[in-house]
Amino acid sequence: MTNFIIKYLIIAIVVMFGSKYINGISIDGFQTSILVVLAMGFANTFLKPILKLISFPITVLSLGLFLLVINVIVVYIVDYFIDGFHVNGxxxxxxxxxxxxxxSTVLGWFFDKD
Known part of the structure; x- marks a missing residue:
């Protein structure tokens, strides 16, 4: 459980720094950053598979490039539900x-060891 908390706190810090360096992404504070990370985890776990299933024909026709659009849609969904997180473009x-x-992948290498 502590690995989960540490992992998500580190990702929240990366989100804060990322919002400063990526034009078009803005986050009001660290608490909002934590909410964004938790919402992204929820969206990637539950919503993204549904979007992939619905868009499977388009994904096949685009040779998988439509998955990039799905990633953007997930970020916009999180933007819609989290106040203080704004995305443009x-x-x-x-x-x-x-x-x-x-x-998340790099932190998984360190924290998800059995």
């Missing part, structure tokens, strides 16, 4: 989702 949420994915 297509490329900033795409970069934001890449940064979160890479950070």
């Amino acid at each position: 297509f490329v900033p949420p795409l970069i934001f989702s890449f940064v979160l994915s890479i950070t």
Whole structure:
């Protein structure tokens, strides 16, 4: 449980720094950053598989490139539900989702050991 908390706090810090360096992403404070990380985790766990299933034909026709659009849609869904988190454009949420994915993967290597 502590690994989960530490992992999500580190990701929240990365989100705060990412919002400062990615134009088009803004976060009001650290508490909002924690909410964004938790909402992104929820959205990636429950909403993203549904979006993938619905858009499967388009994904196949685009050779998987439509998954990038799904990542952006998930970030916009989180933007809609979390006050203090604002997203503009297509490329900033795409970069934001890449940064979160890479950070989560690297932290998973360290914290998810059995």
